[in-house]
Amino acid sequence: MRAVTYVRNNTVEVHDKPVPEIAPDEVLLRVGGAGVCHSDISIIAGGDDSPLVGSTLGHEVAGYVHALGADVSGWEVGDGAIVSLILSCGRCRECLAGRDNQCEVVAPRGSLAPLSPGIGSPGGMADFLAVKAHHLDPIGDLDPVTAAPLADAALTPMHAINTVRNRMTGDATVVLIGLGGLGHMALQILAATTGARVIALDTDPNKLAFAREHGADLAIPSDGDAAARILSETGGVGADVVLDFVGVQPTVNLAVAVVRGGGAIRFVGLGGGTFEYRAGAGAGLPWGVNIERAYGGTRSDMREVVALAQAGKISVEVVRYSLDDAPQAFDDLHHGKIAGRAVLIP
Ligand SMILES: [Zn+2]
Ligand SMILES: [Zn+2]
Structure with missing residues (x-):
């Protein structure tokens, strides 16, 4: 064979x-x-x-x-x-x-x-x-x-989303970084299963256009202005959840810069970025932020994505x-x- x-x-x-x-x-x-x-x-x-x-x-x-x-x-x-x-x-x-x-x-x-x-x-x-x-x-x-x-491509975002589902309330903002294979499915899973507002980011204009067609409330370039734009869009407090499907240094920095106090970051992309955690008061990671290095998904997550695909809610x-x-x-x-x-x- x-x-x-x-x-x-x-x-x-x-x-x-x-x-x-x-x-x-x-x-x-x-x-x-x-x-x-x-x-x-x-x-x-x-x-x-x-x-x-x-x-x-x-x-x-x-x-x-x-x-x-x-x-x-x-x-x-x-x-x-x-x-x-x-x-x-x-x-x-x-x-x-x-x-x-x-x-x-x-x-x-x-x-x-x-x-x-x-x-x-x-x-x-x-x-x-x-x-x-x-x-x-x-x-x-x-x-x-x-x-x-x-x-x-669907299982991994489903798992990351399921670990923060309690924060994806109807008034929540989710920042989705990277609209490749996993990101384009994350976008659809968010639209199909949560009421959260989704701000999608990518460096590729074609992928931003795709995001607008597939449920993103806002699709913006992942560049040096992105953090200020997201803070402005969230009244200065930041996003409830950041899903980073890229993991390069600029996206890791962006995740830390825009997550709100008490929010959550899920690092999924394996782009080699790093971030510094400083145990002390002052600037840096806001209080209460929950971070997970998400990997793959469970059999239960698998059943969910298959069911969503069978129902025509994700493709x-x-x-x-x-x-x-x-x-x-x-x-x-x-x-x-x-x-x-x-x-x-x-
Ligand atoms: Zn893979
Ligand atoms: Zn085992």
């Missing part, structure tokens, strides 16, 4: 690999679509000696059940399914508490990222993927091409590529040419 493989620094190629054998508790999924994420760009920038060299990428995966292991029940050949972002154990303390995105077995302290398809386990940018049946959720009649990005803006054109898709994403999400179609 074809498999998009990380072959060396910043390089993917479509290689021929054997169709995986399935264990008794696994399903062989015929991949219908696999999203291309900025994380994939980061992964392949890991050099020629990364432990992931040689592996098949792809952590946003949906498709059809093609074959069932001997012990699998509850699935039929032909069923549509989406693969969990995080291949959680299902049995540890964190999993049992509903924090399976923090599974202590597959995301031990100090790990680079939790175990996912394409990140430590074979990914879904391939014709087939072997996956444990308990890591699948049904998608019903959803097209796997448009469903695949739900596994990260992924898909840019389609054949699996064979994966190198082009990676290049286009790297150069900021993707409006929405690139999806590889086997």
Whole structure:
């Protein structure tokens, strides 16, 4: 079968690999679509000696059940399914508490990222993927091409939003930074599930226009004037919630500059920015601010995004590529040419 493989620094190629054998508790999924994420760009920038060299990428995966292991029940050949972002154990303390995105077995302290398809386990940018049946959720009649990005591009913002949902009251202001794959879904999730006013920011005018069409109350350039503009728009107090899907230094600075006292910041983007916390009175982070370094989402978050997509309340803006054109898709994403999400179609 074809498999998009990380072959060396910043390089993917479509290689021929054997169709995986399935264990008794696994399903062989015929991949219908696999999203291309900025994380994939980061992964392949890991050099020629990364432990992931040689592996098949792809952590946003949906498709059809093609074959069932001997012990699998509850699935039929032909069923549509989406693969969990995080291949959680299902049995540890964190999993049992509903924090399976923090599974202590597959995301031990100090790990680079939790175990996912394409990140430590074979990914879904391939014709087939072997996956444990308990890591699948049904998608019903959803097209796997448009469903695949739900596994990260919708799941991750849904999780970040769910952790601050109590602050998203009808009189709240949410600042959404970055309107790429995750941000364009965050915008729709906010519009579909909260009454909050959304101020969206990006450096790309096309993405700002997109934001205005998809529910942003205000869409403004992410530049040196943004903080003053947001403070002005919020009567000088700042935003209840800041969602940073970029994470570069200017956006981290902006988040700190515009969050209101008692507000919340969710840092999601992995752009390498830092911020200084100073334990003392005076300028800096306002009192009462809650910060979380959000990662992925739970199985409950996954069910929510699938249900929202099935109800037509959110939809992924898909840019389609054949699996064979994966190198082009990676290049286009790297150069900021993707409006929405690139999806590889086997
Ligand atoms: Zn991702
Ligand atoms: Zn676990």
